[in-house]
Amino acid sequence: MSGRTVKGVLKTVVAILLFLFYMFPFYMIVLNSFKDKRDITKLPLSWGGKKPMTAQNYVEAFKNMNFLSVFKNSLIVTGCSVALIILFSSMCAYIFVRKAWKINNFLFLLMMFSMVIPFQVVMIPLISIYGGIFGALNHRYTLIFMHLGFSVPMSVFMYHGFIRGSIPISLEEAAHIDGAGPLRTFFQIVFPLMKPTTATLVILYALALWNDYLLPSLILTDRKVYTLPIAIALFQGTYSNQMDLLLAGLVMAIIPIIILYLALQKYIIAGVVAGAVKS
Amino acid sequence: MNNKNTTANNVGTFLIFAGPAVLAFMAVIIIPFLYGIYLTLTSWDGISKAKPFVGLANYVNAFKDAGFWSSLGLTLLYVAISVVLVNVVGFLLALLVTGKIRGSNFFRAGFFVPNLIGGIVLGYIWQFIFKTILVYVGQNAGIGFLQKSWLSTPVTAFIALIVVTIWQLSGYMMLIYIAGLTGVSEDLREAAKIDGCTENQATRYIVLPLMRSSFTICLFLTITRCFMVYDINLALTAGGPYGSTVLAAMYVYDKAFVSKAYGVGQTQAIILFVITAIVAVSQAVINKRMEVEA
Numbered sequence: 001m002s003g004r005t006v007k008g009v010l011k012t013v014v015a016i017l018l019f020l021f022y023m024f025p026f027y028m029i030v031l032n033s034f035k036d037k038r039d040i041t042k043l044p045l046s047w048g049g050k051k052p053m054t055a056q057n058y059v060e061a062f063k064n065m066n067f068l069s070v071f072k073n074s075l076i077v078t079g080c081s082v083a084l085i086i087l088f089s090s091m092c093a094y095i096f097v098r099k100a101w102k103i104n105n106f107l108f109l110l111m112m113f114s115m116v117i118p119f120q121v122v123m124i125p126l127i128s129i130y131g132g133i134f135g136a137l138n139h140r141y142t143l144i145f146m147h148l149g150f151s152v153p154m155s156v157f158m159y160h161g162f163i164r165g166s167i168p169i170s171l172e173e174a175a176h177i178d179g180a181g182p183l184r185t186f187f188q189i190v191f192p193l194m195k196p197t198t199a200t201l202v203i204l205y206a207l208a209l210w211n212d213y214l215l216p217s218l219i220l221t222d223r224k225v226y227t228l229p230i231a232i233a234l235f236q237g238t239y240s241n242q243m244d245l246l247l248a249g250l251v252m253a254i255i256p257i258i259i260l261y262l263a264l265q266k267y268i269i270a271g272v273v274a275g276a277v278k279s
Numbered sequence: 280m281n282n283k284n285t286t287a288n289n290v291g292t293f294l295i296f297a298g299p300a301v302l303a304f305m306a307v308i309i310i311p312f313l314y315g316i317y318l319t320l321t322s323w324d325g326i327s328k329a330k331p332f333v334g335l336a337n338y339v340n341a342f343k344d345a346g347f348w349s350s351l352g353l354t355l356l357y358v359a360i361s362v363v364l365v366n367v368v369g370f371l372l373a374l375l376v377t378g379k380i381r382g383s384n385f386f387r388a389g390f391f392v393p394n395l396i397g398g399i400v401l402g403y404i405w406q407f408i409f410k411t412i413l414v415y416v417g418q419n420a421g422i423g424f425l426q427k428s429w430l431s432t433p434v435t436a437f438i439a440l441i442v443v444t445i446w447q448l449s450g451y452m453m454l455i456y457i458a459g460l461t462g463v464s465e466d467l468r469e470a471a472k473i474d475g476c477t478e479n480q481a482t483r484y485i486v487l488p489l490m491r492s493s494f495t496i497c498l499f500l501t502i503t504r505c506f507m508v509y510d511i512n513l514a515l516t517a518g519g520p521y522g523s524t525v526l527a528a529m530y531v532y533d534k535a536f537v538s539k540a541y542g543v544g545q546t547q548a549i550i551l552f553v554i555t556a557i558v559a560v561s562q563a564v565i566n567k568r569m570e571v572e573a
Contacts, residue, residue: 149307
């Protein structure tokens with residue numbers, strides 16, 4: 001064997017070992033989620049234990065966590081927020097690029113500046129305004145509105161760059177001559193052309209909002225409106241002695257994302273890179 | 280008349296297109312930000328209507344608060360170690376999978392998986408690994424440093440926090456480094472080799488300087504994320520044992536929502552933000568100066 005192939009084999013071996021290390025925690029929780037509580041502590045590494053492996057944990061965790069309702073809440077919050085973010089940010093960016101009004105330039109600068117403000121700095125005033133003054137906590141709408149507000153600067157920034165760089169104004173002028181108003185021009189001509197940016201933003205925000213914990217946990221304090229991360233955190237608190245149920249709950253929280261990832265892997269990876277590099 | 284019409288038209292267009300986004304942005308970020316600065320001048324308890332004006336007392340209290348400074352110190356240590364290790368590991372992973380190995384897409388996808396999952400779930404998963412799996416392995420294989428749960432002593436719990444951070448973020452940074460590595464044209468690499476460079480020398484002297492912008496991005500992202508880390512801190516150690524791993528974001532949260540000292544909590548949030556901004560921006564500026572063009 002030449003030195004080259006030895007090196008190649010060695011690299012592959014290292015990659016496989018690292019891969020196993022990265023996957024190990026997932027393997028462990030899946031394996032143990034099918035076991036009896038005592039077998040989890042006594043024989044955590046083996047397949048099965050004194051009692052046979054069972055899916056009973058999942059049935060119980062599903063019920064106790066109120067999984068369907070929680071899943072639905074997460075879906076509503078993430079889905080509505082992402083749709084509104086895409087719609088309103090793209091419209092806003094469009095007018096910012098095409099109309100050089102003073103207010104547009106000022107607002108765009110303000111948005112860019114605001115991107116350095118971390119969530120923790122506005123967290124306390126946010127709760128004091130929306131909880132104390134408006135009494136608007138515990139509604140999914142409030143959370144959706146806040147997700148929109150927090151996502152606007154970055155989304156506007158990305159659409160802004162794309163429109164300025166890649167959408168020729170001549171198309172819009174032609175539409176205008178043909179008698180299309182600004183709304184029609186935007187939705188029929190400009191918006192379809194922005195698919196790459198839209199895809200990136202949908203992926204970034206779907207992941208981020210689905211996993212978000214801190215903001216939802218402050219806004220949604222009623223069982224009926226819990227999202228998945230909040231439910232998992234409470235489930236852990238309630239069942240910290242029942243590893244069997246907790247592990248099943250954790251696996252159920254991960255499965256939707258993994259399925260999505262397996263289906264859209266190429267797009268997700270491209271989207272995440274595009275999002276990071278542009279910002 | 281005509282002029283008036285255009286103005287009315289313009290206002291209408293502005294409201295339709297920018298209205299909703301600007302309203303949400305103002306209501307959620309700008310107004311709370313300004314209101315937050317006002318809050319630092321009051322001693323609000325979070326419940327009563329009254330927000331007594333106290334001037335700069337919160338700033339004095341925040342500076343005198345030993346707990347805050349020790350959590351800030353711990354956060355700085357955590358950020359320094361995590362940022363270096365996350366980026367080293369992320370970069371090495373990128374080198375590994377862009378090298379000529381089979382199934383590199385498969386590895387790439389695998390290393391990125393931890394990033395898809397929220398900090399809360401990741402924290403609980405690792406809590407199980409540290410508390411049950413590693414202790415079991417330690418006791419059965421007689422490995423001394425694993426026999427007691429890492430989460431039960433302050434130093435090992437802090438290390439556990441860093442291990443999980445690396446595991447979570449390195450795959451993300453790997454993706455950005457891959458984009459940087461493959462962005463450097465193959466011709467340059469070839470030319471360097473014809474001039475007598477070895478593979479490693481070409482990477483060190485040609486590719487690395489040209490992908491410095493990837494380093495700027497990755498450092499910026501890891502610094503800002505690590506400074507503000509909360510979910511993993513909460514789910515993995517919950518600040519324990521005995522409050523020894525309370526990082527700054529959690530300290531601020533507890534100050535406001537647990538101790539009900541909203542004014543002091545908000546003041547500390549702003550101090551934390553200023554420190555993060557200084558570190559992140561100066562890093563970006565220094566790195567930008569060192570970037571070179573092909």
